[in-house]
């Protein structure tokens with residue numbers, strides 16, 4: 435934190451009238467505000483617990499238990515059931531920075547899209563799409579080593595398959611910048627949305643595609659993992675937002691406690707001064723992130739702040 439403030443003060447010291455402004459910027463540290471979560475997003479009230487950060491600091495963290503079910507939107511649809519279906523009956527897929535409608539036409543064009551004739555996600559005679567419609571099929575397909583019988587399937591799972599959808603995250607009460615950025619642990623989480631859904635690390639699309647499967651997302655950029663529940667891989671604007679003055683809305687919090695804001699303000703474009711982790715600082719919001727555009731298969735690139743060491747949630751899905 436100190437290094438950061440010194441660096442900031444130095445870059446601003448050319449102009450001798452800026453000292454007051456620099457002090458204001460230095461003072462802005464904005465962490466989690468429990469009031470910002472949507473009604474119904476949390477399973478229990480947020481509590482404060484002892485925690486140890488990645489740099490060894492013992493401090494206080496918020497223990498945040500989400501219901502695991504989005505407070506402000508429905509889950510799905512994911513896969514179209516027939517190649518005749520349009521975008522309204524299906525979700526999304528992401529490839530090379532673009533969010534695609536996973537409609538019948540997209541399923542039909544997969545072999546061409548990926549230049550691989552092995553792709554055949556539908557029955558030639560009926561046009562019906564191979565979809566994992568049972569818990570057994572979901573569990574056989576939604577894992578890194580996809581069972582052979584579920585290859586060439588559009589994979590979707592239901593939240594009802596989980597006995598418990600709640601999930602608890604520990605986020606520092608007072609975010610502190612690390613001396614060097616912390617890498618994202620792919621077994622952990624990126625953060626939590628104000629709707630009560632976790633932001634996950636990038637979906638392992640290489641493994642998914644290698645099995646000729648599509649792990650369909652819904653229009654909100656989320657899907658269900660049979661072990662960890664519903665989670666987002668893209669911010670498409672459906673999650674709960676807290677509007678800001680002339681700034682992109684707040685959509686959640688990263689695991690280091692800094693705010694996660696939408697990619698851009700409405701009608702605007704992404705800030706041009708983001709650091710390697712996708713963060714920047716201002717006098718009102720302090721240090722904060724702007725998430726990547728939907729389709730990029732990531733929200734932020736690293737944590738600028740200290741985080742609680744990730745619990746092993748298994749491989750990402």
Ligand SMILES: [Zn+2]
Pocket residue numbers: 681695705714722723724
């Ligand atoms: Zn900003």
Ligand SMILES: [Zn+2]
Pocket residue numbers: 634637657659665667750751
């Ligand atoms: Zn996933």
